Amino acid sequence: PVTVIEVLPNRVTQLKSSEKDGYRAVQVTFGKKRPQLLSKAEAGHFAKANVEPGKSLVEFRLADKEGADLAVGAEIKADFFAAGQVVDVTGTTIGKGFAGVMKRHNFAGHHATHGVSVSHRTPGSIGQRQTPGRVFKGKRMSGHMGVVRRTIEKLKIVEIDAERNLLLISGAVPGSEGGQVVVRPSVKAARQANRRKVAPSKAPPAAKAAGGKK
Known part of the structure; x- marks a missing residue:
């Protein structure tokens, strides 16, 4: 199965350089936003780039030789x-509301019978006695589930429909239908490719000093 993602035209609003900003990056915007909803700083930023105001700004880091063909005002499509x-x-996961430990943390729960009553889905003990006399931070308990930022790594693009600006990506992506996601080249895949290019160098064994003891 594949997930179909519509790529809204990304308009380049700023190019950052190592000399001026300390790092190389491209800043883009997408969608549309009414001018009356913009702050003065946002309106000035879009006007300077001569770009139609968008919903938000997203920044992507660039390697030394990346982005040479990009320019302010250009569009990035599928x-x-x-x-x-x-x-x-990267996207925001679907909200599940208040969830118990079995749904939220995949707890097994208690026995269906053998003396267990009205506590089949409870977490059980959450601590000790007088020592330490508290519940440790990070204890997995019931609570709000979902609506968190998640990144699914190393997904493969199966097909591209350039005419309709669609990406067909293998597997599931975080978020509900119609939600906003950020798609970027895989970070780990690039690192692994660089490791394959650079073969590990083997240093010659150190020569034994003359007159040394065995």
């Missing part, structure tokens, strides 16, 4: 990617 490319997809 054909920026390639079929077969491995990407990371």
